[in-house]
Amino acid sequence: MVDVVESVDAVRQAVAAGRRQGIRIGLVPTMGALHGGHIELFRECRAESGLVVVSIFLNPTQFGPGEDLAKYPRTFDDDLRKCADAGVDLVFAPTLATVYPRGTESTFVEVPGLSDVLEGASRRGHFRGVATVVLKLFAIVGPDLAIFGQKDYQQQLLIRRMVEDLHLPVVVRTCPTAREPDGLAMSSRNRFLGSKARQAATVLYRALSRAKQAVDAGERRADRIRQILVESVGLETSVKLDYAEVVDARTLEPLGDLGKGCPAVALLAARVDSTRLIDNMLLAE
Amino acid sequence: MVDVVESVDAVRQAVAAGRRQGIRIGLVPTMGALHGGHIELFRECRAESGLVVVSIFLNPTQFGPGEDLAKYPRTFDDDLRKCADAGVDLVFAPTLATVYPRGTESTFVEVPGLSDVLEGASRRGHFRGVATVVLKLFAIVGPDLAIFGQKDYQQQLLIRRMVEDLHLPVVVRTCPTAREPDGLAMSSRNRFLGSKARQAATVLYRALSRAKQAVDAGERRADRIRQILVESVGLETSVKLDYAEVVDARTLEPLGDLGKGCPAVALLAARVDSTRLIDNMLLAE
Numbered sequence: 001m002v003d004v005v006e007s008v009d010a011v012r013q014a015v016a017a018g019r020r021q022g023i024r025i026g027l028v029p030t031m032g033a034l035h036g037g038h039i040e041l042f043r044e045c046r047a048e049s050g051l052v053v054v055s056i057f058l059n060p061t062q063f064g065p066g067e068d069l070a071k072y073p074r075t076f077d078d079d080l081r082k083c084a085d086a087g088v089d090l091v092f093a094p095t096l097a098t099v100y101p102r103g104t105e106s107t108f109v110e111v112p113g114l115s116d117v118l119e120g121a122s123r124r125g126h127f128r129g130v131a132t133v134v135l136k137l138f139a140i141v142g143p144d145l146a147i148f149g150q151k152d153y154q155q156q157l158l159i160r161r162m163v164e165d166l167h168l169p170v171v172v173r174t175c176p177t178a179r180e181p182d183g184l185a186m187s188s189r190n191r192f193l194g195s196k197a198r199q200a201a202t203v204l205y206r207a208l209s210r211a212k213q214a215v216d217a218g219e220r221r222a223d224r225i226r227q228i229l230v231e232s233v234g235l236e237t238s239v240k241l242d243y244a245e246v247v248d249a250r251t252l253e254p255l256g257d258l259g260k261g262c263p264a265v266a267l268l269a270a271r272v273d274s275t276r277l278i279d280n281m282l283l284a285e
Numbered sequence: 286m287v288d289v290v291e292s293v294d295a296v297r298q299a300v301a302a303g304r305r306q307g308i309r310i311g312l313v314p315t316m317g318a319l320h321g322g323h324i325e326l327f328r329e330c331r332a333e334s335g336l337v338v339v340s341i342f343l344n345p346t347q348f349g350p351g352e353d354l355a356k357y358p359r360t361f362d363d364d365l366r367k368c369a370d371a372g373v374d375l376v377f378a379p380t381l382a383t384v385y386p387r388g389t390e391s392t393f394v395e396v397p398g399l400s401d402v403l404e405g406a407s408r409r410g411h412f413r414g415v416a417t418v419v420l421k422l423f424a425i426v427g428p429d430l431a432i433f434g435q436k437d438y439q440q441q442l443l444i445r446r447m448v449e450d451l452h453l454p455v456v457v458r459t460c461p462t463a464r465e466p467d468g469l470a471m472s473s474r475n476r477f478l479g480s481k482a483r484q485a486a487t488v489l490y491r492a493l494s495r496a497k498q499a500v501d502a503g504e505r506r507a508d509r510i511r512q513i514l515v516e517s518v519g520l521e522t523s524v525k526l527d528y529a530e531v532v533d534a535r536t537l538e539p540l541g542d543l544g545k546g547c548p549a550v551a552l553l554a555a556r557v558d559s560t561r562l563i564d565n566m567l568l569a570e
Binding site for chain 1: 293297385386387390391392393395396397421424425427446447449451453454
């Protein structure tokens with residue numbers, strides 16, 4: 001089985017021991033409910049680090065009042081098995097009181113510009129919670145390398161910007177979105193989907209793929225690409241689109257035309273029954 | 286002369302070299318315009334660290350629109366001499382673009398509760414700027430120990446809380462306020478005072494001392510102690526009081542009566558001519 005520690009001191013001791021041996025420390029922050037996407041992150045971390053630390057902490061501050069914190073899947077024993085199988089060296093599973101010793105209304109970090117659009121517009125306060133908990137985890141663990149998934153595109157961009165702005169001494173790596181055979185992006189929330197909803201949810205990937213095909217075929221107008229996304233998702237009447245946007249992949253700013261030297265990304269959020277899903281695809285580099 | 290570096294890489298290299306030798310790294314963040322109070326901080330840092338790093342960076346984000354950033358004293362050559370004389374090992378003097386690579390409207394940190402009272406009420410945004418620049422300096426330098434002066438009482442409290450909340454791996458030490466022979470707290474802004482104003486400014490220390498004497502003589506009512514402060518400062522008609530408060534020394538929350546187990550601090554801010562000065566004194570531990 002994998003080693004599990006709860007306290008700041010214990011994880012720091014393990015990291016310090018590794019560091020004394022000149023080993024590179026890798027961290028994969030998770031909220032548990034691990035799936036194949038996480039396993040990919042662990043594999044990437046394993047390839048680049050001598051000590052692979054996975055944090056499992058269901059962070060309340062990134063959930064809004066009406067959101068699914070209460071029903072978010074908690075699968076700790078299964079998570080530990082998956083970590084062990086993936087060759088993770090250490091699981092850091094702190095309590096709420098460890099991460100937020102003076103409660104959740106304490107010191108926070110904010111990344112202006114990237115926090116209030118797209119997911120940040122739909123989920124007020126979400127990215128303040130994300131940035132703050134990631135900063136804490138970086139401060140506690142002190143990794144050389146941290147790995148995130150492209151599935152949460154805005155999140156990894158925001159963390160990169162926070163790291164750059166604050167000069168945090170950590171390298172951030174983003175891994176491609178892991179997908180089911182039918183294209184559905186792997187997500188902890190997929191287990192909420194009934195079989196009909198599970199089938200309908202694949203429309204997100206199909207919509208993104210169509211947009212990408214259009215770009216590959218020469219389409220350059222962002223509004224036209226956006227229209228493809230909206231129309232494609234619209235084919236599944238059980239899927240309620242939250243947003244579909246084509247934006248600058250570096251800044252998330254709106255795009256007129258796709259052009260050289262300006263990478264673009266298509267981002268989708270939608271509700272399938274009561275489950276909210278997101279997905280994205282890079283359209284041009 | 287003391288070594289001076291401007292870049293993140295250079296200061297990190299020096300710190301990494303020290304760390305490889307098992308040396309404790311101390312940091313004293315300053316905005317330059319060094320005076321005897323800073324020298325005390327350097328001495329304390331020297332006593333507790335193998336490598337003493339002093340940062341000199343006039344941080345614009347902690348100054349408000351109408352404040353004295355433009356006329357804040359810039360005495361870099363003299364600062365370097367003082368650092369050399371005090372046995373400082375390394376001065377880190379970054380440019381604005383180094384500290385704020387994407388401009389000053391970028392990622393920031395906020396410490397709720399301590400940021401919006403007293404100095405934070407008089408100087409909106411001040412403590413966001415302070416917390417953010419200190420977090421950046423900690424991330425860049427990576428000190429084991431950081432030293433601040435008690436003169437900026439609220440600042441050192443806020444930094445301690447930020448460090449605690451974010452689990453930053455740094456020990457914060459606070460040194461007693463250094464004073465001129467007549468009691469005036471040493472400050473970079475004292476050099477703005479003409480000779481009459483310089484004389485009048487000593488009323489702050491006299492007021493705090495009277496309050497302390499009253500407490501030592503048995504006074505326990507915070508409002509009565511506050512009245513002593515206001516009346517004492519009022520004796521100098523050229524001094525315009527901004528605030529005089531007696532608060533919980535740990536939280537800055539208002540106090541009714543001073544009591545056992547509740548340390549109290551008296552805090553003053555006032556304008557002498559166009560120069561704004563602050564001072565404070567612990568009343569009971």
